[in-house]
Amino acid sequence: MKFLAYIGAMEQIVEIPVEVRGVERTFLAQVQAWRYGVRFLVDMDGVEVTLERDDAGEFRAILPESFAGKTPDKEAIGAIIEVLASL
Numbered sequence: 823m824k825f826l827a828y829i830g831a832m833e834q835i836v837e838i839p840v841e842v843r844g845v846e847r848t849f850l851a852q853v854q855a856w857r858y859g860v861r862f863l864v865d866m867d868g869v870e871v872t873l874e875r876d877d878a879g880e881f882r883a884i885l886p887e888s889f890a891g892k893t894p895d896k897e898a899i900g901a902i903i904e905v906l907a908s909l
Contacts, residue, residue, distance in 0.1 A: 838864070840901035849902060864902060866894035873899075873906060881906055 833855070839848045851862040851873075861874035871894055872884040881903040885893070 836862075838862075838902050838905055840898065840905060842895065842898045842901050847898065849898075851902075862902075862906065866898065869894050871899065873903065 834853055836851050836853055837848050838851055839846065841847070849864050849866060851864040854861050854863065856874060859875060861872055864871045864873055869889065869891065870886060873881050874884070876882045883899045883903070
């Protein structure tokens with residue numbers, strides 16, 4: 823599995839490869855320095871999903887505040903979180 827390392831490279835775009843229901847997909851994410859760590863702004867089919875750690879250290883997905891469209895695939899979000907948590 824190919825993953826572009828983000829350590830030491832803030833404010834850059836990385837590729838996050840995942841497998842969802844047997845299909846390989848790659849999502850682009852912008853890595854940003856955020857509070858005491860990093861957060862990922864992931865483009866999921868045109869919707870920017872923010873993935874950041876909560877107070878317990880687990881990743882959470884946040885949709886844009888004014889978002890009213892179709893929710894991105896929850897299974898894909900879970901697969902992305904698994905990749906990020908393994909780093």
